[in-house]
Amino acid sequence: MNILQYESKIWATADLLRGCGIKESEWPSFMMPFFALAMIESRLVRMFDDLKAEIGVNAFTKIHKEDLYDLIKDKGQGYNIFIFEKTQTLTDICKNDKSFEIDFDTYLKGFDGETKDLLGVDASEGEKFLDIKGVITKLKAKKVLFSYTKLWAEIDLKPFNNSEITTLEEHIKRKWADISAETAGEQYTPDDVIALIAEIIASKIEESDTLLKIYDCTCGGGNMLFGVEDRINQKFKRLTQTYGQDWNDALYALAKIESRFRPDSKIEHGNTLVEDKFDNEEFDVVIANPPYGVSWKGYEKDITNDKTERFKYLPSISDGQLLFMQHLISKLDADGMGVVVHNGSTLFSGDAGSAESNIRKWMLDSDIVEAVIQLPTDEFFNTGIYTYLWVINKNKQPHHENKVMLINASEKFKPLQKSKGSKKNEVDEVSRLEIVATLSAYQENDYARVFDREFFYFNKQAIMLTNVDEQGRTFETHLPLKEDKFGEMKRVSSIELTPNKIAQGELELTEFSITKYDATQYASLESYCADAIKPKVAQLDYKEQPLLITTADANFFYDPEKETLIKEAGGITEELGCGKIIVSANYKKATKKLSERIEICVELTADYQKDYEIVSYHKDVAVNQTAIEAFMARYISKPFEYLENVVGVELNFNKIFYQPEKLRDVSVILGELANIDGQLKLLEQEILL
Template identity: 75%
Template sequence: MNILQYESKVWATADLLRGSGIKESDWPSYMMPFFALSMIESRLIRMYDDLKSEIGEDVFASIPKEGLNGIIKDKGQGYNIYIFEHGKTLADICKNDKSFEIDLDAYLDGFDGETKDLLGIDDDEGEKFLDIKGIITKLKAKKVLFSYTKLWAEIDLKSFNNSEITTLEEHIKRKWADISAETAGEQYTPDDVIALIAEIIASKIEESDTLLKIYDCTCGGGNMLFGVEDRINQKFKRLTQTYGQDWNDALYALAKIESRFREDSKIEHGNTLVDDKFYNEEFDVVVANPPYGVSWKGYKKDIENDKTERFRFLPSVSDGQLLFMQHLISKLNSVGVGVVVHNGSTLFSGDAGSAESNIRKWMLDSDIMEAVIQLPTDEFFNTGIYTYLWVLNKNKPLQLKDKVMLINASEKYRPLKRSKGSKRKEIGEAKRLEIVEILKEYKNTDYSKVFNKEFFYYNKQAIMLTNVDEYGNSFEAQLPLVVNKKTGLKERTSSIKLKPTKLSNGERELTEFVITTFDTVKYTSLADTFERDIKPFTASLNYKEQPLVITTATAMYWFDVDQETLTKEVNGQKEYLGCGKILVNSTYKKASKTSPERIEISVELTPDYQKDYELIPFHRNETANQAAVEAFMAKYITKPFTYLENIVGVEINFNKIFYKPTNLRNVADILAEIEAIESELKALEARLAL
């Protein structure tokens, strides 16, 4: 029997929810606990039957009840008094509708403590996880508890093994993902992507008698973690052990329940970024699909005060993806490999010097990045965007040292016959193997490019430009030379301060530059005059856009927009001083022992400096890199400038690397086609006229 025949039967339970007026987005929260209940019961009964077969019918029958119960409990897969001591199941409870509610309470209360916690059976305070008690209360209020439980009791999974039940679970969780990205689908990864990740991991590991430890820091319901383990177990005889952690109560409970039926699997509850439950563990394999664009503002202080040293840089608080990336890298052992799913922002968000850029640079500097694979759009259930697999490898072969491969697998898909939410494409087995083969060959093809890691680095060179007028002159030449008392060298001052007698901008004139009185009708104080009048007025002055004229006792000054120069006029004679700025500042000063309360307005002339940034290709060799920067400046920068800081940034731009320009049609062909259409239209008009 194919277990997937039960998919429709499981999903049919939602019909009763629909009929009860429960909105679709809430269905997963009603279905999860009962699906978990069905899985637990079927696996406990299967475990019981396997134990009977393993020990032998006669020996099994001779074991005292206490001893048998002890054997079952020692397996750590759970226990239920109703099932093992009374021989009754959920289906048996549903045979008597009169005693159903009493029997259901006793059945649920018969589970071991951990199972009761995960299902949310007890009413005490703390995490509710699957909150089956709360759901039962709501179903009672709708008067459908018996009918709903009976539907689930009819789903008999006892004849299926763990792997088969996991397959059904993945399909059900995918349906939940279609309904609500905020519940079960929040971190759901499609089967075909999990299969591709498993194939990539399998290509990096070998048979060994050592344990293979697999870790997922955002495991959700465990579909990726357990899916990768199952596929590796199909290919290798090597022993595996899974470790996972998740913060979502319901998803954690599902993964924890699943883990109890796997060999020594460990699933923990909590926020990985602030409470790593496996802080002293390292792993051979890490896999994860961290949430995209999720803020970590709520626990910002915890991250900033983290003592584990796993976070070398802190990215924007609006997106924690690269926090998870740094955490995962810290969990890899010395020969570990990993595959992490991200959206495109982790490739290029953040300018040079930003945390995002520095994280990418650190990863490349550490030579842990082996490849990045662009997946097709419409691959995931809740988004149509491009997604990317980051392939991490702490044990890169020598020939791959300091290299990174980009694989454009955006066309490696087949369309689904029927869309599953936003998912309209899937990567079939043949395409998966093709992608893995491209990665193994590590060569340039139409779909892949291999680069030295420095290809992704770039210089962000800051410079201070000195703007000049149309004659190439700057006001800087007008600044007087003074002796620097510390160095003893002559240096130019930063500005020339004027002593104005009048300031005019065409609309208003100022003739007083130390103001001690104010209009008592308009303003309440001198400070009020400053805040409401003088300060906004001086802030609005623009010497390039207004006819701003500064008059002193000996000259007039203004900026000539046409010639881009400061102009000085004395007795009708103009002198061009070079490109510069007119700065007007105002300050309010309180009264002191020696000076009254006042507003001071100052005017100064300064050179027109402008900070700019140039993005320049990077060279590994320091001398060659500096030469490249200087060559770039000589070619593209025509104004005088001085070098400021140089920051090395890193970004990975798939579009730039794999861009294919559209082939434009020949104009003659287009005109011929238009002419043919016009002829056809004329023929049709002629026929209509008859």
Template identity: 45%
Template sequence: MKDILSYESEIWACADLLISSGIKQSKFPDYMMPFFALIMLEGRMRNEMRDIQEAEGIDPTENIEDFVEAFRDRECGYNDYIVRQNKTLSSICDNDKTFEQDFSQYLAGFDAQLKELLGIERGTDDSKYLNLDGMVAELRKKGILMQYITGWAQIDLSPYNNSEITTLEEHIKRKWADISAETAGEQYTPEDIISLIAEIVAAKIDIPKRDFVHLYDPTCGGANLLFGVADRLREGAGYEFIAANGCDWNDALYALAKIESLFRDNAEIKYGNTLTSLPFNGKSFDVVVANPPYGIPWKGYEKEIRDDQTGQFAFLPSVSDGQLLFLQHNAWHLHDSKGIVVEVNNGSSLFSGDAGSGESNVRKYLFDNDWVEAIIQMPSDEFFNTGIVTYLWILNKNKSADRKNKVILINASDLWQPLKKNKGSKRKEMNETHRADIVRALVEFRDCDIAKVYDKWHFYFNKQQIELTEIDEAGRSASESLGYYGEPYKIKNFEATYDEANGWLWPIGDNAEYPEEALANLDIQPKDIIIFSKEYIYISGKNRPGIIQISRKDGSDENLGMGCLNFSISRSKTTGKVSASAKVTNKTDKDTEVIPYNPDPEENDRVIAEFLARYLSKPYRLLDNTVGVEVNFNKEFYVPETVEPVDTILAEIAEIDSELATLEKELGL
């Protein structure tokens, strides 16, 4: 029996007909998925038929009704044409004259559930999933239906067990991801990442091997991550009973996952928007794994998310990216006393959004509850359709005492080996040794060459808003010079009319002539602000912008320092009398300082005060303070670039000069 993966090239050879028929490569998965599902179903059904004969001793040639009943009892789907009549796609393709009739009977033989998943006899139903009828119609219109199906019919998967068929399926789905996925990591998680996640789960969960492990993937796609982790836990870690639960609302991928689940024990795949339809509402899981799409907006179902009453979302991130919605959803579904979440995200979940934003508040919520146990940076170029760096978030609601309020960062960015042949954007993979190093660092939970352990508060920060008072070179501000220390100084005994053209306030009364003389003497420009009281003339901007000066009637001047002249005019509706109020205020600017955080309120106040005293030279007033959380691997694992000593550089330059001189001599220059 040949290696099942040798069929991979034969499957893709079927695509040659699509190319010659003018079908774009990006559409290949639409045409290939339903027919791969057909041969996968046929191969697995024939496996079940053989097992019934061997394990239950029922011979279909002698007692077909008992045989059919035994097959139906296995609840793995049914096709009367395959089971009762023992026909295959290959036998249908043997006779071109009866092909259309036989193929129609073959499709009609599936039970109702499989017809729904395959997209057979769906009519105008929107949920066509694999849309087999639609693809058959297109292929028939192009005149290649029988030829195309004949290519698929040569692929006989019946000699292989379910695990082997799954292996082939994952290889094919990976290639579909290469050519059709529009979103990074949306469809397929690489096998080395799946192995790492499974090994992390096996090392972290404390569940007896004979107990059920309840596993959940809220964005399961074709279920390669979900079933891949389940298989590795069963085969590699010895967990015999695993209930695998998944959800997705990509029609074709859901259908493939659902079909796969029919041939597995304790597997349940549901269709729908995980965040709004909540297919597993009220259920807690021991293990949650997920690779949600990166950077996908959730605006299309924003109302449902904002109206959510379940409590799964403590805060909402920007509508441009839903990753942190899934991280909260997964934490919400995680069992309180056991198990972990392992979710793949890109870097935006670590640091996007300022303090007080939805993103920062989600991170703070997870850290406040002390659910974040580890974050692992993966190598770049690990996924098939993106070269970006990804991260594993590991959440644990039941940390051991020595890990309370602590988080380990593991930098696995250099733990990789090059692929012999690139697979799309995937150029790197982690081997068994690399994965073991990561798991060891997580289990030992101490500083090492690839990991650092932090108090969780290390990732918190104060975003302190302040009001800065502008001062002149002598350190003066107008309000303080007048003895009001930051409060507005109200100019008293002031009554005036307002010259709107020039922006001046003219006094009313006995001294009406005085301002004109004063203005002439002071050489005031219309852009300047002048306010007259009985004692002084207040001038802003005469010497330079922002400086307040007072001029006395005796001609003496005094600079008060930096500040502003503010005045307001009101007119009585009944008398028409104009009144004005005038103030001297400090000139202020608002600024923000990012300051380390301390969980003790008094100590945090002291940290803020010391920081501002050290770095600010201007008087300030504290405004609002917002606490944020972010994680920056570049900062935590920064390695300064090494610079060669000056002597070495000079020696290299001298050597180059010598070589150039020799070359010039040889050339006779």
């Protein structure tokens, strides 16, 4: 029997929901608890039958009830008194519509306490995990509870093992994600990507007597966590143990239920970034597909004040992906490795000096990034974007050390015969094995490159340019020298003028110490300054139109054609060099000698401009500085001073694997044009006729 025969049957239950007016977006919340019910019942019945076979039928009938329940509890998979004592299942309950509601209520209350909590059997306020109580209330109101439950009772999962049930669960949860995901950040990991992740992990581990601990910090319903474990178990005899955490109530409940039927699996509920439920654990393998582009503003205070030291830098509050990445790295043991799914923003978002860039630099400095693999587009169910697998490894082979491999697997896929939402492609088995072989070989080919880690670093060199006029002159030479507090002679920043008049177009100012204002319009002299004077002064842009500053002995203005300040005095015109005219208005509080006032000031200063240049990085400090200086000598012609230099990191697949569009042969284009010309002439003849 193929368990996937039940996929269509399970989704047929949605027809009843549609028929009674329940919105499609709400279907998962109605289907999840009943699917969980079918899973739990099938496994409890199978566990009960296995227990009978283990003990022997004759011996089993003689076991005292309390001893039997002790044996069942020792299994750690939960229990149901109704099933074990009455030997009745959901199918039996649905045979009698008269007693159904009473029996169904008894059936639900017969579960152990943890199962009832996960199902939400006794939920009193709001949604509680799977909230079956709330769902039942709504179905009763629609008068379809019996019909709906009966459909689910026809789904018999008892003949199937854990791995097979997980496979069905993955298919069902994929459709739930397709229907209910509100943003592209909520990603259900498709089975082919899970298989690729498992293959990568399998290529990095070996048979051993030691336990292999696998951890997913955003495990959702457990599809990736348990899918990877199943595939590892198919390849190795090594014992595995899974750990997962998620804060979505319903998905946590599904993962928790699944975990109880796996040997030594631990699933916890809560926000990993705020409360790590495995804070004292380290893992051999970490995996995750954290949400993309999802804000962490709601718990900003907790993360900012986090005392675990796992967050080296805090990325943009609008996207928490790199918080999860830092958390996962902190959970690796000394030889641990992992595979993490991200979108493109983790590769290049944020400028040099930003938290995102610093996180990437920290990761590469730590030599923990072994490879990044670009997956095809249209791989996920509700987005067509490129996604990337970050392969992190604390136990790199010697020839992998201080290097990073980029694998462009964007063309390694097989188109699906029928699209599944946005998913049109899958990384088929042949492609998966080829990608893993390329990673293992760690040698370049036509779709993979290996780089020294510093290749991805760059200098963002800040400089202060001094703009000059057409003659190469700057007003800076007119600024007087003054001794600073360290005894060094430095030029002052500006020369202050004492104006008699400021004129620009129709606007003219002749008062430069203002003490009076209209009290009927303004609350104070300070508000008059802020609301009336400053906006007027802000309009005085010396480059927009001629601005004339008149002092007692000279006129000053800016000549835009020559890009220089001009001084006219006694009929003599002097070009002062490139500079700025700065007019400002400032409110001054009253002092012992002076009353409160608004002062309008005019300053002449050199035209300085802060700029940034992106320069290739060299790990040798002296070579790096020489490269920066050579770049400046080649490309910067104006006088400048060096300011701070910040090293940034980005991994740009487009730049490395860019393929220019192949131009068509000119003869082909000319042939097409001749053909079009011929068609136009025929049309012209038809019109004339």
